[in-house]
Amino acid sequence: MYMKPGVGVKDIIVSxxxxxxxxxxxxxxxxxxxxxxxxxNWRGVKKPVAVRLDQCRRCRLCEFYCPDFAxxxxxDEEEEKMLKEVEEKYEKPWLPRVEExxxxxxxxxxxxxx
Amino acid sequence: MFSERDFEHYxxxxxxxxxxxxxxxxxxxxxxxxxRMILMAFEELGEEEWKRTAFVSGIGCSGWVPLYFRRDAAHxxxxxALAFATALKLSKPDLNVIVVMGDxxxxxxxxxxxxxxxxxxxxxxxxxATNMLYSLTGGQMSPTTPQGAxxxxxxxxxxxxxxxxxxLLEAAGATYLARWTTYHFVQAKNxxxxxxxxxxxAAIEIVFQCPTYAGRYILGKPDxxxxxxxxxxxxxxxxxxxxxxxxxxxxKIVVGEFLHRTDRPEYTEQxxxxxxxxxxxxxx
Ligand SMILES: Cc1ncc(C[n+]2csc(CCOP(=O)(O)OP(=O)(O)O)c2C)c(N)n1
Ligand code: SF4
Ligand code: SF4
Numbered sequence: 001m002y003m004k005p006g007v008g009v010k011d012i013i014v015s016x017x018x019x020x021x022x023x024x025x026x027x028x029x030x031x032x033x034x035x036x037x038x039x040x041n042w043r044g045v046k047k048p049v050a051v052r053l054d055q056c057r058r059c060r061l062c063e064f065y066c067p068d069f070a071x072x073x074x075x076d077e078e079e080e081k082m083l084k085e086v087e088e089k090y091e092k093p094w095l096p097r098v099e100e101x102x103x104x105x106x107x108x109x110x111x112x113x114x
Numbered sequence: 115m116f117s118e119r120d121f122e123h124y125x126x127x128x129x130x131x132x133x134x135x136x137x138x139x140x141x142x143x144x145x146x147x148x149x150r151m152i153l154m155a156f157e158e159l160g161e162e163e164w165k166r167t168a169f170v171s172g173i174g175c176s177g178w179v180p181l182y183f184r185r186d187a188a189h190x191x192x193x194x195a196l197a198f199a200t201a202l203k204l205s206k207p208d209l210n211v212i213v214v215m216g217d218x219x220x221x222x223x224x225x226x227x228x229x230x231x232x233x234x235x236x237x238x239x240x241x242x243a244t245n246m247l248y249s250l251t252g253g254q255m256s257p258t259t260p261q262g263a264x265x266x267x268x269x270x271x272x273x274x275x276x277x278x279x280x281x282l283l284e285a286a287g288a289t290y291l292a293r294w295t296t297y298h299f300v301q302a303k304n305x306x307x308x309x310x311x312x313x314x315x316a317a318i319e320i321v322f323q324c325p326t327y328a329g330r331y332i333l334g335k336p337d338x339x340x341x342x343x344x345x346x347x348x349x350x351x352x353x354x355x356x357x358x359x360x361x362x363x364x365x366k367i368v369v370g371e372f373l374h375r376t377d378r379p380e381y382t383e384q385x386x387x388x389x390x391x392x393x394x395x396x397x398x
Contacts, residue, residue, distance in 0.1 A: 016120070018121070018136045022339075027343075068139075069123035070123065083127070090127060094131075098131075098133050
């Protein structure tokens with residue numbers, strides 16, 4: 001994966017959709033980048049927030065130990081672009097297939113009709 | 115540029131069924147880390163390898179691991195994942211077949227299939243997720259529960275000694291063996307990579323944290339962070355373990371790469387050789 005030595009990153013995203021609040025990222029981070037937010041999000045989780053972005057050493061330990069794929073360290077624009085590309089190439093073509101499946105399920109299963 | 119509301123990690127975008135995520139595991143459950151180890155191994159092996167992979171899983175929380183991947187996966191009967199996988203490998207020998215099982219699934223109800231798959235040296239990659247009890251059904255004792263531990267079915271402490279999977283499979287004839295915990299993230303990923311490339315029966319035991327049952331009942335640590343610290347404390351590298359006495363090793367988890375041999379013939383190849391031979395003779 002994309003690694004670059006240095007200090008400080010552009011952004012660390014913690015997903016509202018996926019984070020369950022186990023705080024393994026806080027346990028994993030050697031540089032004390034995160035803090036637990038005071039408010040609950042729409043899923044009722046007090047998410048960790050990366051408050052000290054300038055302290056981040058880009059080791060990605062928080063990403064590795066997150067069991068729910070909720071954290072992404074975005075080092076710079078280049079990485080952001082790469083993420084967008086992955087979304088376009090892999091995730092976008094998948095979703096119509098899911099919709100198609102849901103449509104078929106909604107219509108009913110043909111072999112059960114008489 | 116990205117909104118935090120429905121963001122997913124890079125690996126999830128690339129390999130996982132994001133429409134059914136977040137996954138059904140409890141907060142802090144190590145099965146998500148095992149998923150990531152598998153995906154990172156494939157990220158390094160390349161897309162070719164990913165495209166010719168199929169997953170088979172047993173029943174249990176761990177049986178859900180491959181169901182989140184955008185790959186074909188079979189969720190088979192309890193304990194019978196290896197029997198299904200052997201048949202799959204025989205009918206499609208070009209496939210990488212990866213089997214994900216829990217400890218109760220592989221060593222308890224499916225123990226018979228496990229030793230015979232190892233004896234035949236079928237070219238499978240078995241990832242055995244050990245959490246020291248049966249968790250999907252609510253925390254009963256399994257063949258890896260530590261002695262003296264309290265679970266739902268052993269309220270006065272477990273009196274049964276447990277399996278050493280590595281010794282068991284070495285004796286049975288497996289050709290690649292490794293054991294890690296979720297704390298040993300990079301090592302486990304490298305072992306999975308090696309096992310996928312390895313020709314023959316490869317088994318990797320990954321001890322993972324189940325804060326909900328193992329954490330609460332066995333260890334008294336309901337916080338996944340404490341369980342990770344515990345893994346760090348009790349795991350002993352193989353080289354160091356060799357110099358320690360059995361008393362010193364009580365209650366420790368020996369981690370490392372236990373076996374890598376290439377001298378045993380592989381089962382699928384043998385079967386295809388026999389088929390060829392039989393066809394040449396015209397069936398006689
Ligand atoms: C034939 C059969 N017997 C019993 C069960 C009930 N059952 C479902 S999951 C499970 C335990 C699984 O434990 P394990 O393999 O350790 O996986 P974990 O949930 O710990 O990951 C059992 C006994 C079943 N589904 N099928
Ligand atoms: S990349 Fe490393 S230093 Fe940066 S927030 Fe994550 S764990 Fe901390
Ligand atoms: S019960 Fe244990 S193994 Fe199952 S999802 Fe919860 S933490 Fe994970």
